[in-house]
Amino acid sequence: MAATPDPTPHLPQSPEQRRAADIIRLLTLYRPLLDAFVIDFFTEGLWARLPPAWQPALASATPAQLAGLLVGHGGPGAAWPLSLLAFAAAARALAFPRGCPGGSPRPPCQSSRLHPLLRRHVKPKKQHEIQRLGKVGAPPAPCDLPAPPQPPDSPPFPQLLQRLSQATSCERVVDIGAGQGHLSRFLAFGLGLSVTAVESDGRLARLAERFDQELLRELGKPKRLGHERPPRRCPNPAPQPLTPRAPRHVAGRLDPTAPWGDFLLPPDPPGPGPAARNPLGGPGGSEDGGRVLLTGLHACGDLGPALLCHFARSPAVAAVALAGCCYMKLSTAPQPPGCPLGYPLSTSVAALPGHQLSYRAREAACHALEEYEGRLRGGSAHLRAHCYRAVLESLIRAADPGKRHLGLQPGRKAHALDFPQYAHLGLPLAGLDPAGVPLDSGAVGAMLEQQHKVVAFCTLGQLLAPAVETLILLDRLLYLREQGFHCALVPLFNPRFSPRNLVLVAARTPLAVVLAGLDKDSEDGDSSEDGDSREDDDLR
Template sequence: MMMASDQVNNTCKCLVCLGIKKTINDIYSVLKIYGWILDSYIIDFYHGKLWSKLPNSWTKILDDISPEEFGSWIINDFKIKNHVLPLSLLSLGKLLKLLTINRDEKTNTAISCSNNKKIINNKLNCNDYEKYIIDNNNKILKLKNLFNKNVKEKKRYEIENFSKYCSYISYVSNCNAIIDIGAGIGHLSRKLSYKYNKKMICIEKEKSLSDSAQKYDDNFINILKKSFKKICGQRPYHYCTKIVDESYEGSELSDKFNDILIKNFLFNEDEYTNEFGLIGLHPCGDLAVRLLKFFIKQNNAKFICVVGCCYMKLTTGKNEAKIGYPLSKFVRDKSDNSLSYEALEVACHAVENYCDKLKNSLEDIYVRKGDGIKHGYIGSVKVKNQMSFNEYCKLATMPLEKERQLTEDEIDNKIVNKNINEWKKVVIFEGLRMMLAPLVETLVLFDRFLFLSEHNIAPQLKAIFDPRISSRNFVITAIKNTKI
């Protein structure tokens, strides 16, 4: 099997790619000033005196603003009643909206390399395709509850939207064989197999999950056979293996895919093609990067659709072969391109999340206790209405050694009570971190966008999920025969 060229051709001069490079430079300029906020652990708020490190002009106003008002300003740019925010904070808010990718899936806008002639951005085209599928497969849709069986509501939403999108890209690229990486127990693949009639190969490293997927397939097919004389779609094939950079940069895994397709899905040799698409719904950390690297190196990998997650699990550093960030030559060549674990972690949360004010006070107690413990383990506590801080501390420290458990005097004193009364500052400081977090996700996604562009493949970025339901909602897509 001939391999795709490894040579990086950093020559795309389209306005989109040039604009992305400028945006990346601008983001790093912002992070030089405000990156310390992202790099701060919110758990360090009290003993790290994080509030006092903010500009005085900010804290004077933010002291008097409710968290609800501030949150509304961050998300919706609402004016805050009876207060005028300092110009530096107003300017930062406006700048962040200009530099970060729009997370609203309803706008249906996509960031697409101008050389991308294959992926159609028009929403109507995708809906027309869905109508075509329904008209030709309406019987199977009557068993909608069967697809949703044992699937949580959030996952149902993600699978419904992602399967529709992947099927459409498969249709546009004229490639019906799809490899689902990190397939788990196969809910996504069953949808693509039996609703959209795709040839599915499921890759999962955990044998227990792969075995469970096959049992779910058995139950699914048994119900179909009882309902229909003829079943639309083909059973997914499950292959238990681990995707690693060093092992599968060659043709070994690609050849295995070809063998599976020929033995399990081939009915007419005249129609056979060894091309396949790669998809991944929230592959964790480096796995999303491994899929992109595998994609560019295999000529028979026709398209890719990946929604990444767990940015804090990305391997960072200077080893180009193994790192997950930075990925593109453009970002690697920058003198200061580092992102901290804290910044990558906060970028995995939706802006709407709130911080746990009680846990921050507890951390401060332990630092002042002077036992050398910082960011240590405490028990998970389900906070109920009217639960006192005293009750919370006792439940949280119950699993700890006796010498680490807290006395009444350590829990109930002037310093602790003062910290508790300042909980609004904690929420607002975390709001600032959440406000900056989309900068980090934009960097990670644009880095991947340029990586594909540098290898002469025209990519697209698009929000396909409601961020309030699924916070990691961007899919990066490319079709191999769309060359720059």
């Protein structure tokens, strides 16, 4: 597929532009697969839409063989058609590398690299993310065993935001979409940075302030002699002491269309809480005329593009580090006049025919590929959830054709039930009486026997999903390159328990020093009991 003509057709395309064009070609070929909702598997005959040459191999494939197809590591006894192998290889090759997951499929219950006071109220996944995003690791503390030898060029666990702070000589951070303030608290108390946390929900901003005050009270208590734990036998460094420097919390929403000096709107809904005072509202772009770093840890939907646009037009912002999420909430064409698009941002991607992404495609980009692979290899009972929901959709549509794609939540443990139990939970949520629905009919049994086909169909969607996410992230990277900024995408988090692990970093100065060695950073080395399992995947 050729790109539309542009004013400078003689200019060569960058590797990123070529990759974006190749992804769009692939997605165009398989758009019916990409845009399909799995819950329509039976109602719309999705299996018959697959290439006929693929159907026998997929129908007979074991979950372990599907896992091999998903990640390209082969599978025991699998014999795939060449066209299916080519499809899978192309999808994997075009997606951004996500790093080597390795290790436990779940984060340790507690991160020993975080100060104990910074772990309070913070889930293990978030502990991993803020530690990786924020800090240079502490120097080794005394342990009974010597620390394991490190390669001579191995950095001391350097992390991203502190490297950005050092490279730009900027100690002010504005954390957009700060939530309960966990990252902001770590940057302020743990690193001693000057942090402003901006959150649209005033209730969360007030809760974050309460957590800050709890931590300040703990820091003000005298040390209780005789009650400290002796150094444990471990290779992990002890966390550095905290500084009594709390972040400042601001309740306000980001206005994506406003100039950089007026980028905050009042919170929604309005209410009591910290005033919406603009941290970029001073004469030099920040309150005291200095420069700031912008960060958003899993900024939802249009918040991510808005952050990048404010960085691009605000001279006060020295650099930005952004991890996105909820791509299905991005604004796409058509939009009312004056409303910015969340996708595409770049002129490069916008000029490519077929660049449009449906809601379903953007939803698929919020994938958890590594977790799904683990479920396939382990033959997890979670795999039946998609089939259950597709059968339930068929029953609902038969009873009331007007009820389609209802957001039903029969429960987190629904996969552990048999289908009649599942249906008795789900049908009332659709306003239907289970007594009037034939749950033990031969047709229901025949659909349940096709669970393996539903799983295979889901696997094909998972194969395409990382390529869709790559296209969205490429669009953001190309937008920044078009503005003349230095930028890169870094697989910063462990994708097994932080699936949105690619962080977009951009600055007004070269990033080579900032990014050098990040791929060698160590993960949290704690080993402990597993935390709570993640919620079931979206069943659409």
